C-alpha cells in the first residue's frame with residue numbers, strides 16, 4: 298500500500314503533469330556536461346516526471362537503453378506521448394524498482410528524492426539494480442541550514458508530498474549505510490545541489 302507521502306505526490310503530480318512542472322535548465326545543464334554515455338550505458342531517470350530529462354539524455358546518444366519511473370500515472374502518460382526511442386517508462390514507486398539486479402549503470406534523480414519518505418528502502422533498491430561500477434546522481438533542493446530546518450518542520454503539511462530537504466551530511470549518511478561513497482557535492486544555485494555517489 299502507498300504511504301501518505303507517495304499518495305500526496307501522486308495526486309499532486311497528476312494534477313500538474315501537463316504544466317512542465319519541475320523543469321530546471323540549470324540542473325540539466327550542470328549534470329549533462331558530466332555524463333558520458335556509450336551505446337551500452339543503461340540509465341534510469343528515477344522520478345522522471347514528464348520525461349523532459351530523458352529527452353535530453355536521448356539527444357546525447359541515440360542507441361543506449363533508457364528507463365523512466367514515476368509514481369504519477371499522468372506524468373508517465375505525458376512522457377509516453379513524447380515517444381522517446383529505446384525508452385521504457387513505468388508507473389511505480391521508488392521503493393520497488395522493476396529492474397534486474399545489476400542492470401543499470403547510471404541513476405539520475407532530479408528534484409524527486411526529497412519526496413521519498415522511506416529513503417532507506419529506495420536506496421536498497423538503487424543498490425540492487427545498479428551495476429558494479431554504477432553511479433547515482435541526485436539533483437535536489439538546497440538551502441541554508443536554518444531555513445532547511447524550518448522548512449522540514451512544515452513539510453509534513455505540504456500538499457505535494459515533500460518529505461525532507463537534505464544537507465550533504467544527512468544525504469551522505471543514508472547513502473553510506475548502503476556502502477555508497479560520495480564522489481562530488483556541488484551547490485549549483487542558491488536553491489539546488491548535485492551530489493554524486495558511487496557503489
Ligand SMILES: C[S@@+](CC[C@H](N)C(=O)[O-])C[C@H]1O[C@@H](n2cnc3c(N)ncnc32)[C@H](O)[C@@H]1O
Nearest residue numbers: 306310319344345346368369390391407409412
Ligand atoms: C518535481 S518533479 C521532478 C520531475 C523530473 N525529475 C524533472 O526534473 O522534471 C518530482 C517527481 O517525482 C515523482 N515522485 C514523487 N514521489 C515518488 C516516488 N515515491 N516514486 C517515484 N516517483 C515519485 C513525482 O510524481 C514527480 O513527477
